[in-house]
Amino acid sequence: MRILDGRSLPEGIPVRREALHWVSASGFEPRNEEDNALPLLVLPQGCSLQRLTRETLEAHNVPYVIAHSASGVAGLQSALMAGLGVACLNTSAVPMGAEICRPAFPLPPLPDVEFSLLPARAGEAHLVGAVREMLASKLSG
Numbered sequence: 001m002r003i004l005d006g007r008s009l010p011e012g013i014p015v016r017r018e019a020l021h022w023v024s025a026s027g028f029e030p031r032n033e034e035d036n037a038l039p040l041l042v043l044p045q046g047c048s049l050q051r052l053t054r055e056t057l058e059a060h061n062v063p064y065v066i067a068h069s070a071s072g073v074a075g076l077q078s079a080l081m082a083g084l085g086v087a088c089l090n091t092s093a094v095p096m097g098a099e100i101c102r103p104a105f106p107l108p109p110l111p112d113v114e115f116s117l118l119p120a121r122a123g124e125a126h127l128v129g130a131v132r133e134m135l136a137s138k139l140s141g
Contacts, residue, residue, distance in 0.1 A: 012116030013132065015139035018090040020052075020110035022101040025083045038107075039067035039085030041076055052111075053088040060108040 030039055038057065042050040050069075057064050067085040070076040077095045080087050086101055090113050094100075101107055117132050117139075 012118050013136045013140075014114050014116045015136060016115040017112055018092060018115070019112050020088055020090055021094060022086055022107045022110070023080060023089050023094050023098050024086045024101050025081050026097055026099050028083050028086070028101075030086075036063055038062060038064040040064040041068045041070065041079045041085040041087040042066055043073070043076060044069060044071060049088060049113075056088075056108050056110065062107065 040053065040057070042053060044050065054064075068076075068079040070079055073089075073093055076087055076089070077093070077098075079085070080089075080098055081095055086107075088110060117136055120129055120132070
């Protein structure tokens with residue numbers, strides 16, 4: 001996944017572009033009203049999506065607290081649907097029953113993301129390159 005926010009990242013074979021959204025369980029209301037901090041659900045530290053999420057909130061002075069850190073998207077979706085907080089997800093990862101946030105306090109806009117297949121690596125097997133090309137043609141068409 002490449003975040004389309006002007007940063008230079010390694011090129012790959014683009015296969016899909018999607019919007020990012022602030023997402024919560026339907027009817028979610030933040031519980032931490034004393035300090036007005038957004039309960040944030042994130043992927044592991046080092047994940048580019050977590051970095052983007054936190055940097056975006058900080059750049060817009062939106063207070064947040066990490067309410068849950070999931071090891072993968074399925075765990076993030078589960079925490080989201082349990083009503084533990086708000087997550088940043090791409091369109092195709094928004095689970096049924098979740099909704100794009102429209103909370104009482106505004107959340108900053110998010111960029112699009114581009115999903116790409118990694119470029120060839122030195123010394124990789126011919127089969128890996130052939131599968132990459134097959135996937136690229138199937139996913140982009």
